[in-house]
Structure formats: structure tokens, C-alpha cells
Amino acid sequence: MDVNSISLLTIGVILFVGYFAEFVFKRFQVPDTLFLIALGIILGPFILNVVSPTKLTLFAPVFTTFTLIFLLFEGSFSINLRGLIMGANEGIKLTLFNFVLSSVIITIICWMFGLEIITSLFTGFALGGVSSAFVIPMLQGLNIKSNLYSILTLESALTDVFCIVFALTTIEVYRLGGLALQTLISQIFALFAVAAALGIIAAYLWINLQKHVFKEQNYMVTIAYLCILYVVTEFVQGSGAISALFFGLTLNNTKRLQNIVSSITNTHKKAKKAVSRNEEFFYKQISFLLKTLFFVYIGILINFSNTKAIIIGLIISVVLLGVRRFSHYVTKKNVDLVNNIFARGLAAAAVGQVAINHGLPNATFALEIVHVVITGTIILSSVMIFIGRKNYVNN
Numbered sequence: 001m002d003v004n005s006i007s008l009l010t011i012g013v014i015l016f017v018g019y020f021a022e023f024v025f026k027r028f029q030v031p032d033t034l035f036l037i038a039l040g041i042i043l044g045p046f047i048l049n050v051v052s053p054t055k056l057t058l059f060a061p062v063f064t065t066f067t068l069i070f071l072l073f074e075g076s077f078s079i080n081l082r083g084l085i086m087g088a089n090e091g092i093k094l095t096l097f098n099f100v101l102s103s104v105i106i107t108i109i110c111w112m113f114g115l116e117i118i119t120s121l122f123t124g125f126a127l128g129g130v131s132s133a134f135v136i137p138m139l140q141g142l143n144i145k146s147n148l149y150s151i152l153t154l155e156s157a158l159t160d161v162f163c164i165v166f167a168l169t170t171i172e173v174y175r176l177g178g179l180a181l182q183t184l185i186s187q188i189f190a191l192f193a194v195a196a197a198l199g200i201i202a203a204y205l206w207i208n209l210q211k212h213v214f215k216e217q218n219y220m221v222t223i224a225y226l227c228i229l230y231v232v233t234e235f236v237q238g239s240g241a242i243s244a245l246f247f248g249l250t251l252n253n254t255k256r257l258q259n260i261v262s263s264i265t266n267t268h269k270k271a272k273k274a275v276s277r278n279e280e281f282f283y284k285q286i287s288f289l290l291k292t293l294f295f296v297y298i299g300i301l302i303n304f305s306n307t308k309a310i311i312i313g314l315i316i317s318v319v320l321l322g323v324r325r326f327s328h329y330v331t332k333k334n335v336d337l338v339n340n341i342f343a344r345g346l347a348a349a350a351v352g353q354v355a356i357n358h359g360l361p362n363a364t365f366a367l368e369i370v371h372v373v374i375t376g377t378i379i380l381s382s383v384m385i386f387i388g389r390k391n392y393v394n395n
Contacts, residue, residue, distance in 0.1 A: 010050055014039065018292030025141050029389045031382035032141070033134065033295050033343075037375055040299015053301050057353065063297070064350040067133060067290040069230050069244040070223070071346075072157050074283040075136035076248030077275065079150045081256050084249065087147045091154035093330045094338070095129070098155070099162050102323055103128035106316055110369070113312050116361045118174045123366045125166035126352065127316065127373050129159020131345025134378060137291050138341070138385065148334050152341055161239045163347035165191060171358050187237075194238030199246025202229045206247075207254060207274050219282045251275050294346070295378070301349075301371045309365060313372025320344075320373075321380050336391040340384040343377045344370075 001009070017039050021032030043050045107124030111117055135156040139149050165188055206225055214221060229247055230240035250257070254274040303309065324342040328335045352367035360366070 006050065010043065014043075014292060014296050015289070018288065018296075021292075022141075022288065029142070029386055031138065031385060033138075033378050033382050036292060036295035037299040037378060040296040041302060042299075043296065044300040044302065046302075046304045051300050053303075056297060056300060060297075061350065061353060063293070064346055065230075065240075066227070067294050068160060068241055068346045068350065069226065070283075070290055071132050071136050071287055072160075072241055072245040073226055073248040074287045075132065075140075075153055076245050077252045077280055077283070078140065079153060079249060079252065081249075081253040084150050084154070087150035087154060090147075090331050091151040092158070094151065094327060095155045095158040095162070097330045098130070098324065098327060098342075099128045099159050101326065102320060103166070105319060105323060109316055109319065110312065110366070113308075115366065118170060119355075119360055119362050119366050122167055122170040122355055122360060122363075123369060125170055126163055126348040126366075126370055127320075127344050128166070129163045129344075129347065130156050130341060131343055131347065131374075132156035132160050133291060133294050133346040134343040134381065135341055137287070142337075142385070142389070144337070148337070151331065152338070157242065157245045160347040161191065161241055164241075164351055165239075167347075167351040168354065171355055171360055174360055175358055190237055191239040192242055194236055195233055195240070195242035196246045198229065198233050198236070198238055199243040200250050202243070203247050203250030203254075203274075206251070210274070219279055222279075223286070298345070298349070298371065298374050298378070302375055303368050303371070306365070306368050309368040310372050313369045314376055316369070316373050317376030317380055320377055321384070336388050337385070340381055340388055343381040344374045345378070348374060 017035060018032070021035035024030050024035070025032040042048055045053060103124040105124075106127050107117075107120045110120035110123045115123070130152075132153070135152055139152060144152075169187075202225075206222070226244060226247065229243055233240045233243040251274045320342050324339050327338050331338055348370045352363075352370050355363040356367065
């Protein structure tokens with residue numbers, strides 16, 4: 001077969017396995033991520049060598065960024081305003097507790113294995129938080145709703161941003177030789193404040209554009225608008241990922257927000273939801289495609305020839321499983337499920353290449369550790385979720 005035929009066959013096999021894996025997940029609660037990572041390993045250089053990791057890295061930054069913002073955008077449609085408000089306090093506490101604890105422990109492990117302190121810090125921050133690419137599809141597959149969904153989705157969104165911000169800050173510290181704490185805190189505050197404001201404003205503008213300009217629903221235009229929103233938010237020093245989350249949240253809760261405004265102003269206008277069921281279904285299909293490709297991509301990237309990176313990555317994966325058990329100190333909601341949601345992913349994969357480009361010491365080795373930890377935590381988290389699936393209570 002020629003190259004084009006092999007490429008088309010590979011894409012077809014990936015999508016077919018993705019749909020089969022999702023069917024198995026819905027029917028038997030065996031996480032689909034296990035099948036997808038296994039497929040990536042098979043297609044990678046150490047078995048069939050159909051897909052080269054070197055070629056994938058050319059597209060990786062755009063792919064991982066788009067997957068991150070779209071999964072947050074689509075995942076926000078399962079969060080209602082009441083659930084978000086009630087879960088915000090617990091979600092923030094869970095985020096800060098696990099991110100700080102995980103980052104510190106990972107940094108210590110890497111430093112003990114001989115990595116430079118700056119590279120150890122970078123690895124700790126990059127792997128400090130759970131992945132929205134894993135959390136959101138997993139919660140949807142388990143049919144988890146209400147407050148718990150809001151808490152865990154908010155945690156994954158916040159830690160994705162924390163991982164990126166702190167990891168990139170570590171690179172800046174190395175590049176510039178230092179960075180004031182006050183500057184770092186103000187940067188983080190600005191990231192969230194600007195992002196939330198732009199996400200809400202963008203949603204309001206988009207609703208009016210749909211009403212007066214795009215009178216027929218055009219789902220692809222919404223995706224184009226989302227990409228533009230991300231770029232604009234990043235350009236003005238905000239977090240594009242958080243902006244995408246708030247954009248989706250506002251669109252999803254338009255009816256509730258309009259009812260609140262109508263009751264205050266006593267106008268009694270008929271409220272209407274901004275996103276139709278057909279539109280939500282379309283976005284779910286795009287999310288499925290991105291999730292499938294991402295987990296296969298992770299399987300392809302694992303370098304089995306670097307024994308030291310594999311050992312360090314496996315140790316970190318097991319330690320993170322144990323660290324997550326301390327979550328009961330900050331949340332009492334369905335602790336069994338919270339304990340088992342600890343997989344790493346998108347954010348860590350996204351910042352790894354940046355470290356290499358800026359010449360961080362041993363950055364390539366650190367990235368190989370990151371790939372092992374992503375794979376290890378996804379497998380461990382999936383297995384633990386499968387084992388404890390009967391204990392999850394929807395609350």
C-alpha cells in the first residue's frame with residue numbers, strides 16, 4: 001500500500017477502535033482510555049512503527065491547545081449555574097490542595113533522581129494537576145452530574161491553567177535568572193480575571209450575533225469564534241482555556257441568567273437557551289474525535305528505550321495515586337470517585353516542548369518522564385475507577 005492508503009487506514013482504525021472503546025465503557029464501565037493508549041503503543045515506533053513521534057511533534061502544540069480549549073468548552077455544557085456556585089468553594093480548595101501537594105512531591109522525586117532543581121520544579125508543576133482531557137469524558141461516561149461534576153470539572157480546568165502558568169514561569173526564571181513573587185501572583189490573578197471577563201462578554205456578543213446576523217445555526221462558526229476568543233484572550237495576557245470555559249458556561253446558562261435579569265428588571269421576557277440539543281450533540285462528536293486522537297497520541301509518544309525515565313515515571317504515577325487519597329481533608333463529596341480521578345494529560349504535554357525550545361537542562365528527559373506519568377496515571381486511574389465504579393453515588 002502507498003503512504004496515503006496507510007494513512008487513511010490508520011485514521012479509520014483509530015476511529016473504529018475509539019467508537020468500540022466508548023461502547024465498552026458505556027456497557028461495561030471498562031475505561032476507553034486503556035484501549036486507546038494501547039492502540040497508540042501498537043502504532044508507535046516500538047511495535048508496528050506506523051506513526052513517527054518526530055512527525056507528530058510538528059502538529060502537537062496546535063493539537064493539544066485546541067483539544068484543551070474545546071474539551072473545556074464542551075464540558076461546560078454539563079455544568080449548571082447553581083452547581084457551579086455551590087461547588088466553586090470546594091473545587092478551588094481541592095485544586096489548590098492537590099496541585100501544591102503533587103507539585104512538591106514530584107519535584108522532590110525528580111531532584112532525588114539527579115535532575116537539576118529548576119528542571120525538577122518544571123516537571124513538578126507540569127504534572128501537578130489532573131487533566132480535563134481525562135476528567136470530563138470520564139465523568140460524562142459515568143453519568144456523573146450536579147455538584148460533583150462541577151467540582152471535578154472546575155478542578156481540571158483550574159489545574160490545567162496552573163500547570164501551564166507555573167511551568168512556563170519556571171522556564172522564565174531559568175531564562176531571566178529570577179522572578180519576583182509579587183509579579184507571579186499578579187500575573188495569575190490577571191490571567192483568571194481577564195479570562196473570565198472576556199469569556200462572558202464574548203458569549204453575550206455571540207448570542208446577539210446569532211440572533212441578528214447568523215440567524216441559522218452554524219456550529220462550525222461557533223468553533224471558529226472559540227478559536228478567535230482563545231487567541232484574543234492570550235494576546236491580552238489572559239488564560240485562553242479559562243476563557244473558553246466561561247464562554248461555554250455562559251452559553252449553557254443563558255436561559256437561567258435571562259430569567260434572573262427579567263425578575264430583577266420586571267420585564268418578563270421569554271428566556272431561551274442559546275445552545276440547542278443538536279448543537280450539543282455535534283460538539284460531543286468533536287470532543288470524542290479529539291479525545292480519541294489525544295490518547296492514541298500519548299501511547300505513540302512513550303519511549304520504551306529510556307529505562308530511567310520509565311522507572312521515575314512509574315514511581316511518580318504510583319505516588320500520585322497515594323497522594324490523591326488525602327483529598328478527603330478538603331472534600332467530603334463522593335470521596336471514592338474523587339480519590340480515583342488523578343490522571344495527568346494535556347497541560348503537561350503542551351508545555352513540554354516549550355521547555356526543550358528554551359534550552360531547559362535535561363528538558364527532553366523530563367518530557368519523557370511526563371509521557372510515562374501521563375500514561376501511568378491514566379491507566380491507574382482508569383483501573384481504580386473500574387474497580388470502585390459501584391461505590392459512586394451521584395450527588
